[in-house]
Amino acid sequence: MKHLVTSSTLAIAVSLGGAAAAQSVGIATSNPGSLFHSIGTAVANAANEAGLRATIQPATSPNQYIPLVASGGIEFGVANLQEVNYARAGEEWFSGGENPDLRVVGLIMPLIEAIFVRADSNINEIADLEGQPMVDGYTAQQTIIPQLEAHYATAGFTRDDIEPVNVPSVVAGADAFIEGDSVGFIFAHGAGKVREADAAVGGLRALQIEPTDENLAAAQEHWPVAFFHELEEGQFPGVEEDGWYFAYPQLVFTHANASDEAVYEMTRAIYENQQVLADSFPPFNQFVPEEHMVGETGGTEYHPGAIRFYEEVGLWNESE
Numbered sequence: 322m323k324h325l326v327t328s329s330t331l332a333i334a335v336s337l338g339g340a341a342a343a344q345s346v347g348i349a350t351s352n353p354g355s356l357f358h359s360i361g362t363a364v365a366n367a368a369n370e371a372g373l374r375a376t377i378q379p380a381t382s383p384n385q386y387i388p389l390v391a392s393g394g395i396e397f398g399v400a401n402l403q404e405v406n407y408a409r410a411g412e413e414w415f416s417g418g419e420n421p422d423l424r425v426v427g428l429i430m431p432l433i434e435a436i437f438v439r440a441d442s443n444i445n446e447i448a449d450l451e452g453q454p455m456v457d458g459y460t461a462q463q464t465i466i467p468q469l470e471a472h473y474a475t476a477g478f479t480r481d482d483i484e485p486v487n488v489p490s491v492v493a494g495a496d497a498f499i500e501g502d503s504v505g506f507i508f509a510h511g512a513g514k515v516r517e518a519d520a521a522v523g524g525l526r527a528l529q530i531e532p533t534d535e536n537l538a539a540a541q542e543h544w545p546v547a548f549f550h551e552l553e554e555g556q557f558p559g560v561e562e563d564g565w566y567f568a569y570p571q572l573v574f575t576h577a578n579a580s581d582e583a584v585y586e587m588t589r590a591i592y593e594n595q596q597v598l599a600d601s602f603p604p605f606n607q608f609v610p611e612e613h614m615v616g617e618t619g620g621t622e623y624h625p626g627a628i629r630f631y632e633e634v635g636l637w638n639e640s641e
Contacts, residue, residue: 345374346583349386349398351462352379354492356432358511359401363601364573364590370597371590373583382462382490383412385557391420393576394487401432401568403546404464406619414463422577424624426584427591427614430607431568433550436472437498437515437559438505440524447528448476450483453504456494458487465491467543469507472567474539475530498522510566511604512559519558527559529565545597546570546619570616575624582624589613611636 350361358379365375375397380386381398389397406412411419436442444453450473457480459465462526466480473479486503488494494512496508499521508515510527519525530536532549537571540547549570552560560580573591591598592614596604615623615636623631631637 333625341543342582344372344386344580344586345376346397346587347395348375348377349390349395350377350379351382351386352492354495354512354514357383358600359511359513360377360415360429360571363598363605364397364399366586366601367590367594368587371586373586373590384463386398387423387574389419390574391423391576392569393422393578396579397426397575397587399429399571399573399574401546402428402572402621403442403544405572405574406621412469414507423621424575424577424584424627425618425621426573426575426588426624426627427610428512428572428616428618429591429613430571430604431463431548431550432470432509432550432571433466433511433566434507434509435527435529435569436469436505436507436557437518437525437564440526440559440561442504442526444528444584445470445526446476447530448478450528451476451478453483454486454502455483455498456488456503456506457483457485458486459490461489462491463493468567471540471543471547472507472530474526474543475536485505488602491613492529510552510560511602515558525559526561527557527564527566529564532565539555540567544569560618572618574621577624579626579634580625581624581626584624585630588627589628591612592630606630 331365351357361377368375383404390613392526408415408420409423418639491508494506495518497503499518546569549565551565554562592610
């Protein structure tokens with residue numbers, strides 16, 4: 322019988338690769354309601370099928386837990402690729418703190434996000450946000466600032482052109498929107514907090530981006546791994562018609578000194594249990610392990626335990 326984990330503490334006991342006792346590992350995530358908390362829960366459920374005993378450990382944001390994983394304080398984490406690359410190189414908000422031991426386990430489905438407004442508002446496109454009170458600051462989640470700038474750049478304005486409503490994190494930003502302090506908030510499609518906001522205000526509108534080369538270049542000035550992804554009408558709350566949205570790669574990551582066997586088993590868990598992942602968190606329905614897990618990472622290396630698995634299933638070549 323398969324057991325899906327629904328709480329933030331996941332106790333999953335099975336044996337590792339024929340070992341007599343299960344190996345315990347941690348998975349760092351952001352807070353409940355966030356996308357990465359949902360992803361981490363799904364990954365831990367997949368670990369149930371592979372033989373790992375996993376506990377997810379939430380923090381405010383990847384700002385906090387990426388360096389923790391890099392130092393070996395916890396075995397695994399879920400985050401976005403751009404932020405892991407910044408942390409590895411000690412760039413942007415990780416300036417002065419290089420984390421060279423960060424390693425990739427596998428890429429997963431892209432994070433697709435939007436700026437959401439009330440469905441009954443007169444804000445129909447990103448350009449309409451200019452001059453409006455809008456969430457900003459993100460002192461505990463600095464990754465959001467360049468993403469907001471990327472959205473605004475596609476409409477020809479900057480953060481200087483909005484009235485800032487300072488919040489520490491995306492969850493707090495959604496709360497500020499629900500309370501009426503901000504006309505919009507930025508969040509990932511599919512996250513539980515978006516569904517909460519949708520119910521709280523009587524419906525959301527996700528602001529689209531025109532998928533032109535010019536808009537992509539403008540977005541990538543602020544978020545180099547950005548691309549645009551199309552969603553169908555009704556696919557997620559706020560998607561009122563077919564349209565294009567800001568997207569970028571996500572991943573499961575680890576550190577250089579993590580056990581090869583644990584990383585191998587985690588890689589296998591993700592690869593072999595797509596349905597468990599999707600049952601836990603529906604956006605994993607868009608995840609195709611054979612297509613997504615091995616790809617360009619922008620400089621952060623794969624862990625040897627992951628490489629061993631990919632070699633066995635024929636996904637790895639020396640050019641990766």
